[in-house]
Amino acid sequence: KKVRWKLAMTWSSTLTPFATAPFNLAKMVEEMSGGNFVIRVEGAEKHKAALGILDMTKGGQYEMGHSASYYWKGKDISTVFFCTVPFGMNVDEQNAWFYHGGGMELMQETYDKFDVLSFPGGNTGVQMGGWFQKEINSLEDLKGLKMRIPGLAGEVFAKLGVNVTNIPSGELYTSLDRGTIDALEWVGPAMDIKMGFHKIAPYYYTGWHEPATELQFLINQKAFEELPPEYQTMLVTAMKAVTADLYTDNFAGSVEAWSQMKKDYPNIVVKTFPPEVLAAMKQAADELYDAYAAEDPFFKKVWESQKEYMEKARTWTQISEYNYINTVNQLSE
Amino acid sequence: MTGIIMFIAALLLLSVGYPVAFTFGAVALFFGLIAAFVELLPDPSVAMVADEFFSMFSMMPFRIYSIMTNTILMAVPLFIMMGIVLQKSELAERLLESMGVLFGSLRGGLAISTVLVGTLLAASTGVVGASVVAMGVIALPVMLKYGYSKKLATGTICAAGTLGQIIPPSIVLIILGDVFQLPVGDLFKAALAPGLVLVGCYILYIAVVALINTKVAPAIVIDSAHKKGAVRRALFSIIPPLALITMVLGSIFMGVATPTESAAVGALGAMVLAAMYRKLSWQVVMDASLDTVKITAMVFAILIGATAFSMVFVYTGADYIVEDFMTSLPGEKWGFLILSMAAILLLGFFIDFIEISYIVVPILLPISEIIGINPMWFAILIAMNLQTSFLSPPFGFSLFYLKGVSPPEIRTVDIYKGVVPFIMIQMLVLASIVIFPHLYGFS
Amino acid sequence: MLHRTEQFIHRLVNWVGYLLAVLLFLMVLNVTFDVMMRYVFRASSVGMQEMEWHLFSVIILFGVGYALQHEAHVRVDFLYDRMREKTKAIINIIGTLFFLVPLSLLILFGSFSFVGDSYLAREISEDPGGLHYRWLIKSMIPVSFGFLIFSAIGYIIANINRLRS
Numbered sequence: 001k002k003v004r005w006k007l008a009m010t011w012s013s014t015l016t017p018f019a020t021a022p023f024n025l026a027k028m029v030e031e032m033s034g035g036n037f038v039i040r041v042e043g044a045e046k047h048k049a050a051l052g053i054l055d056m057t058k059g060g061q062y063e064m065g066h067s068a069s070y071y072w073k074g075k076d077i078s079t080v081f082f083c084t085v086p087f088g089m090n091v092d093e094q095n096a097w098f099y100h101g102g103g104m105e106l107m108q109e110t111y112d113k114f115d116v117l118s119f120p121g122g123n124t125g126v127q128m129g130g131w132f133q134k135e136i137n138s139l140e141d142l143k144g145l146k147m148r149i150p151g152l153a154g155e156v157f158a159k160l161g162v163n164v165t166n167i168p169s170g171e172l173y174t175s176l177d178r179g180t181i182d183a184l185e186w187v188g189p190a191m192d193i194k195m196g197f198h199k200i201a202p203y204y205y206t207g208w209h210e211p212a213t214e215l216q217f218l219i220n221q222k223a224f225e226e227l228p229p230e231y232q233t234m235l236v237t238a239m240k241a242v243t244a245d246l247y248t249d250n251f252a253g254s255v256e257a258w259s260q261m262k263k264d265y266p267n268i269v270v271k272t273f274p275p276e277v278l279a280a281m282k283q284a285a286d287e288l289y290d291a292y293a294a295e296d297p298f299f300k301k302v303w304e305s306q307k308e309y310m311e312k313a314r315t316w317t318q319i320s321e322y323n324y325i326n327t328v329n330q331l332s333e
Numbered sequence: 334m335t336g337i338i339m340f341i342a343a344l345l346l347l348s349v350g351y352p353v354a355f356t357f358g359a360v361a362l363f364f365g366l367i368a369a370f371v372e373l374l375p376d377p378s379v380a381m382v383a384d385e386f387f388s389m390f391s392m393m394p395f396r397i398y399s400i401m402t403n404t405i406l407m408a409v410p411l412f413i414m415m416g417i418v419l420q421k422s423e424l425a426e427r428l429l430e431s432m433g434v435l436f437g438s439l440r441g442g443l444a445i446s447t448v449l450v451g452t453l454l455a456a457s458t459g460v461v462g463a464s465v466v467a468m469g470v471i472a473l474p475v476m477l478k479y480g481y482s483k484k485l486a487t488g489t490i491c492a493a494g495t496l497g498q499i500i501p502p503s504i505v506l507i508i509l510g511d512v513f514q515l516p517v518g519d520l521f522k523a524a525l526a527p528g529l530v531l532v533g534c535y536i537l538y539i540a541v542v543a544l545i546n547t548k549v550a551p552a553i554v555i556d557s558a559h560k561k562g563a564v565r566r567a568l569f570s571i572i573p574p575l576a577l578i579t580m581v582l583g584s585i586f587m588g589v590a591t592p593t594e595s596a597a598v599g600a601l602g603a604m605v606l607a608a609m610y611r612k613l614s615w616q617v618v619m620d621a622s623l624d625t626v627k628i629t630a631m632v633f634a635i636l637i638g639a640t641a642f643s644m645v646f647v648y649t650g651a652d653y654i655v656e657d658f659m660t661s662l663p664g665e666k667w668g669f670l671i672l673s674m675a676a677i678l679l680l681g682f683f684i685d686f687i688e689i690s691y692i693v694v695p696i697l698l699p700i701s702e703i704i705g706i707n708p709m710w711f712a713i714l715i716a717m718n719l720q721t722s723f724l725s726p727p728f729g730f731s732l733f734y735l736k737g738v739s740p741p742e743i744r745t746v747d748i749y750k751g752v753v754p755f756i757m758i759q760m761l762v763l764a765s766i767v768i769f770p771h772l773y774g775f776s
Numbered sequence: 777m778l779h780r781t782e783q784f785i786h787r788l789v790n791w792v793g794y795l796l797a798v799l800l801f802l803m804v805l806n807v808t809f810d811v812m813m814r815y816v817f818r819a820s821s822v823g824m825q826e827m828e829w830h831l832f833s834v835i836i837l838f839g840v841g842y843a844l845q846h847e848a849h850v851r852v853d854f855l856y857d858r859m860r861e862k863t864k865a866i867i868n869i870i871g872t873l874f875f876l877v878p879l880s881l882l883i884l885f886g887s888f889s890f891v892g893d894s895y896l897a898r899e900i901s902e903d904p905g906g907l908h909y910r911w912l913i914k915s916m917i918p919v920s921f922g923f924l925i926f927s928a929i930g931y932i933i934a935n936i937n938r939l940r941s
C-alpha cells in the first residue's frame with residue numbers, strides 16, 4: 001500500500017544539522033518500506049509558517065512536523081518541559097527521564113489535547129549562554145542590559161532587570177554589532193558560527209538556561225492510526241535513529257566550529273556567570289516555576305516529576321560523567 | 334509544467350487590467366483546484382477534490398500570519414509615511430527647486446540635480462513610489478518648461494526615483510535580507526558602492542548627452558541680480574532635509590535603532606521638519622496617513638496574492654521542476670549566474686520585485702548555496718537586477734507611477750523610450766559587479 | 777436604492793480608513809517610543825514591542841478593503857487605459873465577483889480553525905511580558921476578509937451604477 005505524507009519543519013531546509021534529521025527520516029522510511037511510504041519534507045521557506053507546525057499537524061495540512069516543544073509555551077506552559085528548562089537536566093538525565101522516568105507518558109498527556117503524537121526529535125546538548133559585548137561581574141551589570149533572549153530564560157532575566165528585546169533574526173547581527181542590543185542568546189558554536197556573532201562580540205558565556213534542548217517530532221494522531229502497523233514501527237524506529245544522529249552531528253559540529261572559532265578569533269573570552277549572578281538566576285527560575293505550578297496543576301505534576309528524577313539522576317551523574325572529566329582534568333593540571 | 338502555465342495564465346489575466354493582487358489570488362485559486370484534481374487522479378470524487386482544495390487553502394491564514402508577525406516588513410508603511418510627509422509638506426519640492434538653481438546654469442544641470450535629489454530621497458525613503466511621484470510632480474514640469482526632451486526628462490525621473498531600491502535604506506534589500514536570512518545592515522553596507530557607481534554613471538550619461546545634443550537638456554539662465562539670494566535660499570532649503578537623512582542613517586549606523594525602527598524615527602522627523610517650516614497641519618498628517626494606508630495596503634495585497642500564488646506553485650511541484658532545470662545547467666557557477674540573472678531580468682519585465690523576491694529567489698537560493706556563491710554578492714546582484722524590474726516596460730511600477738502624475742502630453746511611449754538608456758546603464762553596472770566583484774568589496 | 781447602498785458602504789469603509797490612519801500614526805509613535813525607551817531610559821517592554829506588529833497587522837489587513845474603494849490597487853493598465861468606461865466597469869464587476877470574493881471567502885472560512893485553536897488553547901505570547909489574547913489578533917484575519925467582501929460589494933454596486941449612467 002502506497003502512503004504519501006508531508007512533514008513541515010520550523011527551520012529552513014538548509015539549516016543543518018536540524019533539517020538533516022527529517023530528511024534522513026524520510027529516506028530511511030522510504031527504503032525500509034520498499035519505496036511505499038514516502039514523506040515529503042518541507043522547510044519554512046516553503047510553507048512560510050515556522051511557528052505554525054503544531055497547528056498544521058493538528059489540522060492535518062501536514063501529517064508530521066519537526067520543531068521544538070517550547071515554541072508552544074504560549075498555548076500550554078507545560079510544553080517547555082519536553083524541550084528544556086533553565087537549570088534543568090542534562091541530555092543523559094533528560095533522556096533517562098523520557099524513556100525510564102515517565103517523561104514520554106507526560107509528554108503524550110500534554111499533547112493529547114492537540115490530537116497529535118509527540119516524540120523526541122534530537123538534542124542540541126547544553127546551549128551556550130550567549131554573546132555579550134560586556135562582562136557580567138555582578139547583578140548590577142544585568143540591570144538595563146539590552147538582550148535578545150526568548151522564552152523562560154527571558155522571563156528569568158527580565159526578573160533580574162534585564163531589558164529583554166525582540167529583534168527579528170535578520171537584524172540580530174547588525175543590532176549586536178551596533179549596540180542596539182548588548183547581548184543575545186542563540187544556540188551553540190555549530191549554529192552560532194553561521195550568524196557570525198563571534199566576529200563582533202568578545203564574550204561567550206556558558207550555558208545555564210537550555211541545558212538539553214530537545215527538538216520534537218509531531219505526528220497527526222489520526223494519520224498515525226491509519227498507518228499499517230509495520231509502517232508505524234518503521235516510523236518510530238527511524239525517528240529514534242535520526243534523533244540520536246542529530247545529537248551526535250550537532251556535538252561534532254560544535255567541536256569543529258569551536259576549534260575554528262578559537263583558531264580564527266583567538267581573543268574570544270569564554271566566561272561563566274559569577275556565582276552571585278547564577279544563584280539569583282536560579283532563585284528567579286524557582287520562583288517562576290512555583291508561580292506557574294500554583295496556577296496550573298498539570299505544570300506542577302510535570303515539574304515535580306522532572307525535579308524528582310533530576311535529584312535522583314544527578315547523584316549518579318556526579319560520580320560518573322562529571323567525576324571522570326574532573327579527575328582527568330586534574331591530572332593534566 | 335503546471336507552474337509554467339500558471340505564470341502564463343497570470344500574465345494573460347493581468348493584462349486585462351483587474352488589480353494585480355487579486356488576479357494572482359484568482360490564478361492560485363483556479364490552479365489550486367486543478368492541482369487538487371490531479372493529486373487525486375485516477376479516481377477523484379467531487380467531495381475529495383473539494384476536501385483537498387480546502388485543506389490547501391487552509392494554509393493561507395498561516396502564511397498571512399507570518400506576514401503579520403514579520404516585523405521587518407513594518408518598515409514598508411514607515412518608509413512610505415516618511416516619503417509622503419516630505420512630499421505633502423512640500424519639503425521635497427523645495428529641495429528640488431533649490432538644487433535646480435544651484436546647478437541650473439550648467440547644461441543638463443536640472444537633470445543632474447534631479448538625479449542627486451533622487452539619490453538623497455533614496456537615502457531617506459527607500460520607497461520608489463514616493464520618490465518617483467514626488468519628482469514627477471515637481472521636476473517634470475520644470476524640465477519641460479526649460480525645454481528638456483520628454484524622453485530624457487521622464488527617463489531621468491524614473492531612474493532617479495528608482496534609486497531607492499539599491500541605495501540604503503531599501504525595501505528590496507530588507508525583503509531580500511528576509512528571504513536570504515542575511516543581516517539587513519550588512520546588505521545596506523554592501524549596496525552602497527554599487528548604488529553610488531550607478532548614480533555616477535547616470536550623471537555621466539546625462540552630461541555627455543547634454544554636451545553632444547544641445548537641444549535635449551539646455552542650461553537655465555538666471556540673471557546675476559537674483560543669483561546671490563537664490564543660492565542662499567537654496568542652501569537654506571537643502572540643509573534641513575539633509576539633516577533628516579543624516580539622522581535616519583545615523584540612527585541605524587550608531588545602533589540607536591534597527592533599520593525598521595529608524596524608519597519610524599524618520600517619519601516622525603519628517604513631521605517635525607514640516608512643522609519647523611510651518612507646513613504641518615492635522616490635514617497634512619491625516620492625508621499623509623490615509624495615503625500611506627492605501628499604498629501600504631496595495632503592497633501587502635500583492636504580498637498576500639503572491640503568497641497564495643507561490644503556495645499553489647509549490648503544491649503543484651513546479652518549484653522542483655524549476656529547481657531541476659536550474660541545477661542541470663552546464664557551466665556550474667557562471668552558467669547558473671548568467672541564467673538566473675537573465676531569468677530574473679525576464680521575469681522583471683512582467684512581474685513585480687516583491688513577487689520575484691518571494692517566488693523566484695527561494696528557488697535560486699538553495700542552489701546558489703550548493704554551488705558556493707557568496708550570498709551577499711548574489712543578493713546585491715539580484716537587488717541591482719530587481720531595480721530594472723521597476724523600470725522595464727511594459728509592467729515596471731515606476732513607469733506607471735510617473736504616468737499617473739504626468740501632464741497629458743507625455744505619452745506612455747515617451748516614458749518607455751526614455752527609460753531604455755537607463756536600463757542599459759543598469760545592466761552595464763550589473764555586469765561590472767559580476768566581472769569585478771572585488772572592486773565593490775566582495776570576495 | 778443602489779446609489780444609497782453605495783453611499784452607505786462608502787461611508788462605512790471611509791470611516792474604517794480614518795481609523796486605520798489613526799492607528800498608523802499610533803504605530804509611528806509606538807515604534808519611536810520603544811526606541812526612546814531602550815536608548816534613553818534603558819528599559820523596554822515586550823508588550824509594547826508586540827503592540828507594534830499588532831497595529832501593523834490591523835493596518836495591512838483592513839487597508840486592503842479601503843484601498844479597493846479608493847482604486848489604489850495597482851493594475852496593469854496598458855489595455856485597461858484604452859477601454860471604454862463601460863468595459864472597465866464590466867471588468868471590475870466580473871473580476872470582483874470571480875477573483876476577489878471567492879479568494880476572500882476561502883481565507884475567511886479557512887481561518888476558523890486557525891483562530892479557534894488559538895482561542896481554545898487560550899494562547900498567549902511566548903515571550904516574557906508579551907501580550908495575551910493571541911486569538912484576538914489572529915481573528916483579525918477572518919474579520920478583515922469579511923470587511924474586504926463588504927467593501928467589494930460596495931465596489932460592485934459602484935461599478936453597476938457606473939454601467940447604468
Ligand code: NA
Nearest residue numbers: 127185186187
Ligand atoms: Na537558544
Ligand code: NA
Nearest residue numbers: 455459500502
Ligand atoms: Na533607499
